[in-house]
Amino acid sequence: MKKISYFLISLFTAFGFTACTDGLDNIEYSSDSGITASAPVVSEKTGFSLTVTSSASGDVNNVVKKGFCYSLNVQNPTIKDNVLDADENFSVTISGLKSNTPYYVRAYIYGNSRYIYSETITATTADVSLEEQLENYVAPDYDDNYTSIATWDMRRQWNLANVHDPSVFKAEDGYYYMYQTDASYGNAHEGHGHFHCRRSKDLVEWEYLGATMLDTPEWVKTKLNEYRSEMGLEPIETPAYGYWAPVVRKVRDGLYRMYYSIVVDNYIKTGAANTESNFDNSWTERAFIGLMETSDPASNVWEDKGMVVCSSSDKEMNGWGRTGLSDWNAYFYFNAIDPTYVITESGEHWMIYGSWHSGFAAVQINPETGKTQTELSKPWDIFNNGSTYGKLVAKRGDSRNRWQGSEGPDVIYNPQTGYYYMFIAYGQLAVAYNTRVVRSKNPDGPYVDMKGKQATSGEDMYPAVTAPYKFSGSYGWVGISHCGIFDDGNGNWFYTSQGRFPANVGGNEYSNSIMMGHVRSIRWTEDGWPIVMPERYGAVPQLAISPSELVGNWELIQFKPTRDNSTNDSNATQYASKVITLGEDGKVTSEAWGNDVAWSFDAENNVISIGTNKIYIQREVDWEASPRKTTIVGGGYEGDGSITNWMKKVQ
Known part of the structure; x- marks a missing residue:
């Protein structure tokens, strides 16, 4: 729920963080x-x-x-x-x-x-x-609690600190490039441009490169006030902007595209800034998705190409009234934020976008221009003659409810399985944020979950691939979603997102705004469903695992919705771990599965079978250990995906 969450982040300017020049700027290289x-x-x-x-x-x-x-x-x-x-x-x-x-x-x-x-x-x-x-492996030693280096002048040391809503791709030069929403602990980034970038050779150590956009493109204000003029409204002279959730893709050698979101945070009726005291019984203004291109991401120089799409409504031009702040019957049907972009094997280009309002839309893109294949109609009453703003491909909740608690779609195509996968963020990011996945044979759907339910049904989709969690000996993580999915060109896939500390860690009342970038490996089930590993990627050498290494104690975390924790906003908590034991006798001792369940190991495919459940394993870093060390981790789904199992070897 971005508007509420980013408003909270803005409160932290009380820390006294001020923009200053990096010490590097003062070093004389002579x-x-x-x-x-x-x-x-x-x-x-x-x-x-x-x-x-x-x-x-x-x-x-x-x-x-x-x-x-x-x-x-x-x-x-x-x-x-x-x-x-x-x-x-x-x-x-x-x-x-x-x-x-x-x-x-x-x-x-x-x-x-x-x-x-x-x-x-x-x-x-x-x-x-x-x-x-x-x-000889050495685990990453950077501190997840990065508050001591959170300020702008320390950005050279950030690594994955201050990452939010990341999007990653691998470029021709062999680097992975990461781009993100404008968000940072204490708003350290403010005044230093937008859609910040960093890069890495190994997905563990990251170099901060700076902003890709220095100033808001003029077309945003121009287009906003063109629409306002048609609606009979006064222009907004100084719009309040938010810069959210870019997606970046390599189109071909020498061409990279970034689709970015700019939100106008002013009330429609009066144009006043979005504050409770300014509320004028209208919704806030529309969001815009724009396009930038570069031939060389290492240069960090991008050329703006203008508007691609904006928020659109089915309530006609002047249906923007709102009875009160508790009225969530949104004016906009498709909310133009959180774009994702996929190119099919046949050369079609598609953008899927949307957040919180009535669901996600898929719109076809002209490969040459990067803009919509069909010219956009006026952004009101969009369903009269067929919507040029896209086709509904996923939603959450009753169709009468236009405030649906899902956002941040990311769509990729996996040629190894032949499916398009849409990863979806559920819930608000303070705690509840979790990630679901659905798949389709076509970029514009129909997408279905592991149970076979269509993503347009409004029902909750399964499986959950991430959720708030806590291994023993740690504070754990919350707010783990709005992901970016990418591969290394060799069939290895990765999941990246932010992770947030829970509230009041170490007595810090603002700890929930400590946002660390996470990168995790993805394994794929034999049925072609992605499993995100429970521990972050550390580039651990993948030496073959022997059966004897598996015997002993493990921690098991189950994403298992209950009355006490359904990962909804109202009652979301971290899923905690329980100890289970894989015995030398081939039996499991566990509260989850009982004490007489047999286990076995498929060494060729790195899969542990525990009864009818399969856990796909690999070597990874134990991030909770002190000092950090290598271990074995894995994940899998029970039955139809209603339960997700994460495991980590601890002894």
Whole structure:
């Protein structure tokens, strides 16, 4: 429920966070200081380390210190990245690296009151066996509670901090690029542009790149006031904007498209800003979906292409009245936010969009222009002659209820299964946010869930692929949805979303606005349904799992709707874990499945069978352990998908 949630985030400006210049902007990178550093030379390498050497020349008597900067992602690393001081021979061994992986390395010298950098080299670690990789694996060590680095001047250290509604794709240059809604803890991003970007080579360490849009495109205000003029309303001179939920896709080599949402948060009748004191018995204004394109995402330079679609109504031009703030009978039928974009194998382009109002629409896109295939009609009374604003493909709730508690669709096509999958966010993001999935043979439906119910029926869809959860020894996560689904080009699929801390963690009354980007692996069932792994992706080497490793205690979390926790807004809580044991005798001890249920392991497919239930497993990071370490995790569905099982090996 974005408007309420983002309003809450805006309250946190009371933290006193102010925009300031990153310290990098004040570092002098000088080649005129009378001192130079030679490009590093790799003198020795292993699968997990690089020994590099440089030399200084010139006014070396004024050298205060020297060393090396290195990074997996940043092509010209500085002292704001990974840094090691050199020994007296201007040499250092960089350890804790990943095998067969290229790193950017350059030497630095501090002298004459400035930093001097050498040329950057690319150095690749040696290739080693999976056994050695797993034995030497180092888990990510960044703190999920990132409040100490949440401010703008610390953005170089954010990694996946301050991520919300992410969309990810893999580009031609081998990087994964991530884009997001304008949201951050304490509004640290404000005044620094919109739809911020970061990139990664390994999906674990991310480099912050900055905003893709510096100022609101002029067409938004122009188009808004054109419609208002036709409706007989006064123009809004200073609209209040929100910047939400982009989707970014590679269209082809040299062409990438971003569909973004800009919401106008002013009342329709008077044009006043959306506050309770300004309420004028009207709904707030329409949202717009626009398009930007780039040929090179590394440049972070995007060209705006204008409007694609806007919020549309079936209540005619002036049906925007509202009896009160508790009246949820929305004026708009299709709400033009939360776009997703999919290209079919036959070359058709489709955009699916919508949020909270009457459901999601699928509209065909012209591949050349990126705009709708059919010219849009006026955005009111849209069903008189067939809607150019799209076809209903999913909704939640009774058709008489226009406030339906679902948003954030993301649609992908998996050629391995032959289905289009729509992932849908349910509920408000403070706690209840959870993700459902439906599938279809066509991008515009009909989509059905695992039970065979159509997504347009209004019934809740199953299975749930994520939900608020808590393994033991942790605060757990809530608000885990509005996902982006992407692949690596080699048949491996991933789920990304934000995760939020629960309320009042560590005495912080604003902890529910700590939003960390999550990336998780997806396994696919033999029936072609996606299973999102219960722990975040850590690039753990996938050495074959032996049956003996499975014996012992596991934590089991079941997304199992009950009277006390149906993951609805009114009673949503985190699903907690219970301990179960896989015995050497092939029997399970568990409260969930009883004590005499047999278990077995299909090592070829990495599947544990527990009675009739299958758990699809892989190696992953135990993020709750201290220190973090590798473990085995898995997930699966019971029966028709009514229950989702997540498991993690703990002993």
